[in-house]
Protein backbone atom coordinates (compact mmCIF):
# COMPACT_ATOMS: atom_id res chain seq x y z
CA UNK A 478 0.00 0.00 0.00
CA UNK A 479 2.67 2.49 1.05
CA UNK A 480 4.62 1.96 -2.13
CA UNK A 481 1.80 3.24 -4.24
CA UNK A 482 2.52 6.77 -3.13
CA UNK A 483 5.36 8.57 -4.90
CA UNK A 484 8.04 10.13 -2.77
CA UNK A 485 8.27 13.22 -4.94
CA UNK A 486 5.33 14.93 -6.61
CA UNK A 487 4.97 17.55 -9.31
CA UNK A 488 1.74 19.30 -8.26
CA UNK A 489 1.29 21.31 -11.47
CA UNK A 490 1.79 18.29 -13.68
CA UNK A 491 -0.58 16.25 -11.50
CA UNK A 492 -3.16 19.05 -11.70
CA UNK A 493 -2.95 19.10 -15.50
CA UNK A 494 -3.55 15.39 -15.79
CA UNK A 495 -6.11 15.34 -12.96
CA UNK A 496 -4.03 12.91 -10.96
CA UNK A 497 -5.07 11.16 -7.79
CA UNK A 498 -2.96 9.78 -4.97
CA UNK A 499 -4.21 7.18 -2.53
CA UNK A 500 -2.15 5.36 0.03
CA UNK A 501 -0.59 5.44 3.44
CA UNK A 502 2.47 7.05 4.96
CA UNK A 503 3.95 5.79 8.25
CA UNK A 504 4.06 8.56 10.86
CA UNK A 505 7.72 7.68 11.44
CA UNK A 506 8.57 9.35 8.13
CA UNK A 507 7.18 12.68 9.33
CA UNK A 508 9.99 13.79 11.60
CA UNK A 509 8.83 17.35 12.27
CA UNK A 510 5.43 16.01 13.29
CA UNK A 511 6.58 13.08 15.40
CA UNK A 512 8.75 15.44 17.45
CA UNK A 513 5.49 16.70 18.90
CA UNK A 514 4.09 13.25 19.64
CA UNK A 515 4.35 10.88 22.57
CA UNK A 516 5.02 8.06 20.12
CA UNK A 517 5.33 7.71 16.37
CA UNK A 518 3.23 4.59 15.89
CA UNK A 519 0.60 4.74 13.20
CA UNK A 520 -0.04 5.76 9.66
CA UNK A 521 -1.60 8.59 7.73
CA UNK A 522 -4.21 7.73 5.13
CA UNK A 523 -3.74 9.96 2.15
CA UNK A 524 -6.37 10.69 -0.50
CA UNK A 525 -5.48 13.56 -2.77
CA UNK A 526 -7.11 14.82 -5.96
CA UNK A 527 -5.34 17.20 -8.27
CA UNK A 528 -7.02 19.42 -10.78
CA UNK A 529 -7.59 22.97 -11.91
CA UNK A 530 -10.23 25.43 -10.89
CA UNK A 531 -10.14 28.01 -13.62
CA UNK A 532 -6.43 28.54 -14.04
CA UNK A 533 -5.53 27.67 -10.48
CA UNK A 534 -3.94 24.29 -9.90
CA UNK A 535 -5.69 22.77 -6.89
CA UNK A 536 -5.22 19.90 -4.49
CA UNK A 537 -8.26 18.58 -2.66
CA UNK A 538 -8.72 15.54 -0.55
CA UNK A 539 -8.40 14.12 2.90
CA UNK A 540 -5.74 13.15 5.40
CA UNK A 541 -6.72 10.84 8.22
CA UNK A 542 -4.67 9.67 11.15
CA UNK A 543 -4.66 9.17 14.89
CA UNK A 544 -1.86 10.89 16.77
CA UNK A 545 -0.64 10.34 20.32
CA UNK A 546 -0.17 13.77 21.82
CA UNK A 547 0.74 14.74 25.35
CA UNK A 548 -2.24 15.89 27.38
CA UNK A 549 -1.46 19.37 28.69
CA UNK A 550 -3.36 18.66 31.90
CA UNK A 551 -2.09 15.32 33.13
CA UNK A 552 0.91 14.90 30.76
CA UNK A 553 -0.25 11.40 29.80
CA UNK A 554 -0.77 10.36 26.21
CA UNK A 555 -4.02 11.44 24.59
CA UNK A 556 -5.26 10.13 21.26
CA UNK A 557 -6.13 12.81 18.78
CA UNK A 558 -7.95 11.93 15.60
CA UNK A 559 -7.34 13.99 12.53
CA UNK A 560 -9.75 13.99 9.65
CA UNK A 561 -8.37 16.90 7.70
CA UNK A 562 -9.81 18.32 4.49
CA UNK A 563 -7.12 19.42 2.09
CA UNK A 564 -8.00 22.49 0.08
CA UNK A 565 -4.86 23.87 -1.44
CA UNK A 566 -4.31 26.28 -4.30
CA UNK A 567 -0.89 25.93 -5.85
CA UNK A 568 1.17 29.04 -6.55
CA UNK A 569 4.55 28.99 -8.22
CA UNK A 570 5.42 32.57 -7.36
CA UNK A 571 4.89 34.50 -4.20
CA UNK A 572 2.92 37.17 -6.14
CA UNK A 573 0.49 34.50 -7.28
CA UNK A 574 -0.49 33.64 -3.71
CA UNK A 575 -2.57 36.81 -3.57
CA UNK A 576 -4.49 35.82 -6.68
CA UNK A 577 -5.71 32.60 -5.12
CA UNK A 578 -9.37 32.45 -4.12
CA UNK A 579 -9.95 33.24 -0.43
CA UNK A 580 -11.31 29.81 0.42
CA UNK A 581 -8.15 27.96 -0.55
CA UNK A 582 -5.02 27.64 1.48
CA UNK A 583 -1.93 28.62 -0.52
CA UNK A 584 0.75 26.10 -1.32
CA UNK A 585 3.75 28.01 -2.57
CA UNK A 586 6.05 25.81 -4.60
CA UNK A 587 9.69 26.64 -4.20
CA UNK A 588 10.61 24.22 -6.94
CA UNK A 589 8.68 22.35 -9.58
CA UNK A 590 8.56 19.25 -7.42
CA UNK A 591 8.21 18.61 -3.73
CA UNK A 592 8.25 15.76 -1.28
CA UNK A 593 4.81 14.35 -0.70
CA UNK A 594 5.69 13.95 2.98
CA UNK A 595 6.36 17.71 3.23
CA UNK A 596 2.87 18.47 1.94
CA UNK A 597 1.25 15.91 4.25
CA UNK A 598 3.30 16.97 7.24
CA UNK A 599 2.60 20.69 6.79
CA UNK A 600 -1.11 19.99 6.58
CA UNK A 601 -1.09 17.81 9.69
CA UNK A 602 0.96 20.31 11.67
CA UNK A 603 -1.71 22.90 10.90
CA UNK A 604 -4.41 20.66 12.33
CA UNK A 605 -2.69 20.04 15.65
CA UNK A 606 -4.46 21.53 18.66
CA UNK A 607 -2.54 24.16 20.66
CA UNK A 608 -3.45 22.52 23.95
CA UNK A 609 -4.18 18.84 23.52
CA UNK A 610 -6.23 17.55 26.42
CA UNK A 611 -8.25 14.52 27.39
CA UNK A 612 -11.93 15.09 26.82
CA UNK A 613 -12.68 13.54 30.20
CA UNK A 614 -11.64 15.36 33.36
CA UNK A 615 -8.27 13.65 33.66
CA UNK A 616 -7.01 16.12 36.27
CA UNK A 617 -9.94 15.27 38.51
CA UNK A 618 -8.84 11.65 38.23
CA UNK A 619 -5.31 12.63 39.14
CA UNK A 620 -6.49 14.61 42.16
CA UNK A 621 -8.75 11.76 43.29
CA UNK A 622 -5.84 9.33 42.91
CA UNK A 623 -3.49 11.52 44.94
CA UNK A 624 -6.15 12.21 47.55
CA UNK A 625 -7.00 8.52 47.89
CA UNK A 626 -3.34 7.62 48.20
CA UNK A 627 -2.81 10.29 50.85
CA UNK A 628 -5.94 9.21 52.67
CA UNK A 629 -4.91 5.56 52.68
CA UNK A 630 -1.47 6.45 53.90
CA UNK A 631 -2.99 8.56 56.66
CA UNK A 632 -5.41 5.77 57.54
CA UNK A 633 -2.61 3.28 58.07
CA UNK A 634 -0.76 5.76 60.27
CA UNK A 635 -3.77 6.56 62.44
CA UNK A 636 -3.94 4.61 65.63
CA UNK A 637 -6.84 2.28 66.14
CA UNK A 638 -9.78 4.34 67.49
CA UNK A 639 -10.30 1.83 70.30
CA UNK A 640 -6.80 2.28 71.55
CA UNK A 641 -7.41 6.07 71.56
CA UNK A 642 -10.53 5.55 73.61
CA UNK A 643 -8.61 3.32 75.92
CA UNK A 644 -6.00 6.01 76.46
CA UNK A 645 -8.67 8.65 77.07
CA UNK A 646 -10.34 6.39 79.57
CA UNK A 647 -7.21 5.62 81.42
CA UNK A 648 -6.10 9.28 81.53
CA UNK A 649 -9.62 10.41 82.51
CA UNK A 650 -9.73 8.11 85.45
CA UNK A 651 -6.52 9.06 86.99
Ligand SMILES: [Zn+2]
Pocket residue numbers: 548549550551552553555610611615616
Ligand atom coordinates in the same frame (compact mmCIF):
# COMPACT_ATOMS: atom_id res chain seq x y z
ZN1 LIG B 1 -5.08 14.24 30.56
